[in-house]
Amino acid sequence: xxxxxxxxxxxxxxxxxxxxxxxxxxxxxxxxxxxxxxxxxxxxxxxxxxxxxxxxxxxxxxxxxxxxxxxxxxxxxxxxxxxxxxxxxxxxxxxxxxxxxxxxxxxxxxxxxxxxxxxxxxxxxxxxxxxxxxxxxxxxxxxxxxxxxxxxxxxxxxxxxxxxxxxxxxxxxxxxxxxxxxxxxxxxxxxxxxxxxxxxxxxx
Numbered sequence: 291x292x293x294x295x296x297x298x299x300x301x302x303x304x305x306x307x308x309x310x311x312x313x314x315x316x317x318x319x320x321x322x323x324x325x326x327x328x329x330x331x332x333x334x335x336x337x338x339x340x341x342x343x344x345x346x347x348x349x350x351x352x353x354x355x356x357x358x359x360x361x362x363x364x365x366x367x368x369x370x371x372x373x374x375x376x377x378x379x380x381x382x383x384x385x386x387x388x389x390x391x392x393x394x395x396x397x398x399x400x401x402x403x404x405x406x407x408x409x410x411x412x413x414x415x416x417x418x419x420x421x422x423x424x425x426x427x428x429x430x431x432x433x434x435x436x437x438x439x440x441x442x443x444x445x446x447x448x449x450x451x452x453x454x455x456x457x458x459x460x461x462x463x464x465x466x467x468x469x470x471x472x473x474x475x476x477x478x479x480x481x482x483x484x485x486x487x488x489x490x491x492x493x494x
Contacts, residue, residue, distance in 0.1 A: 368476045369405040372442055373398050397442055407469065425467045433461040435468065436494060439475045443483075452483065455493045 376394045384390035440454050447454065464471070482492045 364477070365408050365473055366405065368480055369401040369408070372401040373405070376401075397444075401442070404472075408473075426469070427465060428468055429463050429465050430468055431461050432464050433458055435464065435471070436475065439472060439479065440494065443479065451490050452486075453491045455491065457493060 376398045380391055380394050384394050436456060436458075440456060443452070443454060479492065479494070486492060
């Protein structure tokens with residue numbers, strides 16, 4: 291009888307441990323949906339709960355990382371495209387025209403600064419999604435803000451025949467994070483350019 295009881299207790303104790311071990315092996319291979327089943331003992335239940343919580347948190351971090359990579363890649367593409375385009379304009383058009391050349395070099399410098407800022411703040415998206423990102427509020431005029439963004443696209447008007455039309459009901463004062471709103475505005479304009487088809491007309 292004692293042997294039978296010992297075997298039964300051993301089976302009841304070892305089964306959840308084996309299950310937890312198997313689930314831990316799955317999680318180690320990247321399967322964060324692995325479920326840790328509890329057993330008949332409080333210590334095993336606590337271990338299963340702890341490991342389930344750890345799997346959920348690791349899964350969140352993995353999702354944030356993938357989202358971060360996708361969004362940063364999208365944001366970095368714009369200044370890199372701008373820098374390339376204006377460098378080509380200097381090579382092909384404005385190299386011998388000091389005024390135009392300096393204007394184009396100014397845009398390259400601005401876009402390089404913006405690229406540096408994006409690289410320095412690569413974790414901003416993960417901070418936003420985790421609720422720890424800080425917003426740098428300031429007041430600024432919306433018309434000047436939009437016009438400063440559109441100035442960067444002048445090369446598309448000169449080289450590719452794009453026409454940018456800015457329609458406004460009058461200026462208004464915005465209160466927000468100008469740098470982050472610039473990223474949003476650039477993405478809007480870029481999407482409009484990419485999907486404009488043959489019209490070459492972008493209306494803001």
